Amino acid sequence: MIDPGSVVFLAAVAALFAAAPVAFVRRRAGYTLSLAGSLLVVTAATWALAVGPFTVVSWTGVLGSDVSLRLDALSAFFVLVAGIVWTATSFYSIGYDDEPSAGLAVSYALTLGSIAILITATDWLLFLAAWEAMTLAAYWMILEALGRPSRVYSAAFVFLAFGEASTLLVAVMIAATYSTTGTFAMTAITVAGPLASVIFVAAVVGFGLKMGVAPFHMSEWLPIAHSSAPSNASAVLSSTLTLAGVYGLFRVVTLLPTGPSWWGALLLVIGAVSALLGAIFASVSEHAKGLPAYSTIENNGLILVALGIALVARAQGLPTLATFALYAALFQAFAHAVTKAALFLFAGDVERTMRTYDLTRVRGGLKDADQLASGASVVAALSLAAAPPLAGFVSEWMILESLFQSYQFGQPTLEFIGLLSGAIVALAAGLVLVAMLKFIGFTALWKPTHSAGAVPARGLAAPIAALAGVVVALGVLAPWVLVFVTPTASQLLGTTAIAPIGGLLAIPTGWSIISTTPALSMFGILSPPAISIALAVGALPAIAYYAAGRRRALRRADAWSGGRAPPRTSETYTSFGYSTGMRIMLHSILGTREIRRSAGPLGTISEIRSPETYDVELEVLDVFKSFYDVLVRLVGGTAVALQRAIMPGRVGRYLAYILSMTLIVIVYVAIAFGPR
């Protein structure tokens, strides 16, 4: 009997891919089809989570193994997250896309389709094909900012370079897997020892490149921030393309056997450093899309930290902690994808309304222009800043709660790494607050002067608000999300720990998330529904007061400006000024330096002594970018040198090179594969 879910999902995939040719003809129809496909994706994923896993289609692949699309617990979860994001971005795109060509719409549809295949493939070859298709489609999407004055070409190329490096490493990982399992099917990898570690490290680097974690975070921020890639593309890239990386890592980890504990420690270190760097760079970013892009690095770092805790705990024989940390990682992935999509869509709204992504020029322009979108962005940003009872708060609590329990690791080195990561993550969480307050402060919350109202972009607010609603629901209903949506420990790791759900005092069982240890039945407890109810009850008097019509008594006046005329726009705080404290305090990390340039002399008598009008710029550097710059110069230099040595324009030497290479290959094949 055919599972109804498989029909729905097949229709979804068909719709997602069909959207590409349709968009080529009629762009809005294409986006509408993408929207329909996304809704079907959500439906199918919900079906899989509610009823049970199902296989969509299955056929015999080219290399003999069975190839199929299957929604098991892990795939269904990730497809659900992606589907929710796509529903919003597709709806948003209908009103947003005003590019001169249909290229954006087509590449958008192709990206969505590839990701859907990627997450549901049960075969590594199909996975790799979808992975590569996703990379190319995303590259095309970034290129679609064509015609705008920007560094888009080089940015897109950086994306492609990192993307191909990622594909290469994923291919290495798959080859290593094949060498032990003898099949491309995603089956459990039973080999231990160095080969398992090779698979693991290749997966971490390969998928980490897509997640944009340190030291590969260039792959994340450069294309999104420095190109003017359209905002719907940015949302898809930052939310779901990095989600594909997270999925890949989760899939490999669940297939691998319990490895040595340094696997987890490696993830802890990478994750913590990414979280800190992401948070720091987010807080000094002045770009309405660069800031959320850096925040993505931070969030993916947090996912790695949680996954790292889970791996160490599994290796050290702590199933309860491993389960809890896995839940934390998955919930974090969910929360981040949804909130980040909301922020990127809002950034697009900002650009359409204010005609700039520059936060120092936006200056709260969205406050009155688009109140619904502004409110939604506040919710999303507060979630990323971990404000209760929103989704980000719950996931951050769970991650910190996991880190607190690193004392159980039982090895001083591991415990120290856990402790250090915990401190760094806490610091990053604090710094993200600066970044998020700056983002919403200078776009949606604070407007310094009564400047003329900007004309709002129409029809963009609804999907942002919908995503914000999801963020609130995710937070408030977190215990039930954990029980019904998130794949369980037995599905992931084969262990039998139960979901960390409980109750306390007057809070009914099932309403709270609890973390336990072997020694303590309750290490920490959090009840998002109870917090929400308390907040709502606390807000009742204020709501009643306003409902009683007291709002009319409100008197508005200009802020006191020292007895002088009300400040002009040039006399109010800039978003740059808001985070200069960070630039100065963290100058050793940011490489902050002040650059002064003379801007031409002035000839008036009062300027005799100090005639210079000078430009000042406070520049920050990414140390990793300098590293890559050096690398690029080295590789480029070597390539040129080789080219000159081998192909100087003399046919004889070139022929000799070709012949010697051929000879080397023949000898190698003879030795490696010849009869023994």
Next chain:
Amino acid sequence: MSPAPFDVARGSAFRPSDRTALAYVSRDGALALYNDYATHRSTLVHEPVLRGEDLEVRARWRGAAPGPRTVSVGGRVQGYGVFTFPYGPVAMGTAEAGAFDLVTYGERILELVPTVGYKDRGIEQAVVGRTVEDAALWVERRAGVFALAHVSAFLAAAEAAAGRSVPERELWRRALAQELQRIQAHLRLLARVADGASQNVGAAQVHALEEELLRAISRCFGHRWGFGALLPAHPSDRLDRNGRTELADRLGRISRGFNGLWETFLTSRTFIDRIQGTGTVPAAESVRWAAVGPTLRASSIAWDDRLRQPSVPYTDLFVPLATEANGDALARVLVRQEEIRASFLMLEQMLERWEGVGAGEVIPSPGIAPSRGIARVEAPNGDLVYDVTIADGRVASLQSRSPSEANWPVMALSLRGAVFTDFVFSLESFGSSFAETDG
């Protein structure tokens, strides 16, 4: 007869060096007074040939029209994220009506532009046509904290203009009053700097000492700020034998209290940390922008009118000179606390020798022109210049250059590159008064 207060030169005969600063220039530019810090001499130049930097210094001091005007020291910053942070004139933290524009990209002050003139009461114009006695009432109300210095300088200039001799005892009285007020002004400044560093108890204790001193002044001269005390027609004081003994007792107590308190301040690391290296003015900038008083002496330039241009009774007293090398807020604070001790010492000398002061008359130094006199006084904030013309026993014109006015440019310079929180320490350690500046 006092020693000649300055050399006199004419036009291009005077050649300033790079250690020469413009101390005063009259409104019409016909008269300029230069200090030479290499030779410790002042030169009064008639029909001066003003150098470019002199023109610039004058432009900072004097706006063309009354009312608010900015004291810009040149340069104009622009750049990504740079904005102006307006502060004052009516804002928390500014004691007087004066405003500042802080040009910044956040956190760091790239440029500070003070705006003066909000307290312009037009005193210099209002006294024209009044008798010297009447005009003195206006002059001493220019800035209460510095009233006695202003009225002393005004009277000395008026006497020089009229060529009128002054009783020696009267000059001693003026000096005594000025030293009392100098201690009070310095104490007030120290308290405000300490307040900026949240040294609440210490600041309160210094304020208490200041109050003691105000009461001593009030007991001695009948008014806390010394208003009316030095008016020629109604000299009123309680400086008889009993009064002097009482004053000496009070001063001894205040002096001892201050010494103990100052020990505590110097051992407070948090206090010293906040002012050390804050608001630094190098010596070259001090000369270039013609800074005066403790500000100048804190940048290692040894100039004090009481020593370099001494008048009775400073000619007969031991006048310690305090200088510091670093030019930062700490140096300015240290100079002032040294001057508090020096003033206590001078007061002690004056009170001891009060009986022996002759009843003779002192002939003022000759006027610089018929009916026109210039007098300089070392006010608490530094060199104070009054330029008075008398016609028919009435004030025909009055010009002045107050030390506060002279110090704004270096104060603005001192904060370049500083952070916001340094602002209060720079502002308070210079101690410039808007009321004194505006007149």
